[in-house]
Amino acid sequence: MLPVQKISKSRKRKRRSHHALTPIHYVRCPQCGNAKLPHCACDNCGYVNPSLALQIKEESK
Numbered sequence: 001m002l003p004v005q006k007i008s009k010s011r012k013r014k015r016r017s018h019h020a021l022t023p024i025h026y027v028r029c030p031q032c033g034n035a036k037l038p039h040c041a042c043d044n045c046g047y048v049n050p051s052l053a054l055q056i057k058e059e060s061k
């Protein structure tokens with residue numbers, strides 16, 4: 001199958017102007033310094049905010 005009509009450079013570039021990826025924003029965990037997503041629990045220590053921290057269980061092999 002071939003395209004019915006050629007898409008001009010301008011039209012192609014206008015469409016692709018919305019395709020840029022944005023970098024993932026990380027913050028440092030104030031407790032252990034690990035990189036974590038804002039408003040999410042830390043993967044390393046479970047810290048969320050001063051009044052809330054999740055219990056992280058160590059994985060058993």
Ligand SMILES: [Zn+2]
Pocket residue numbers: 029030031032033034042043044045046047
């Ligand atoms: Zn942490």
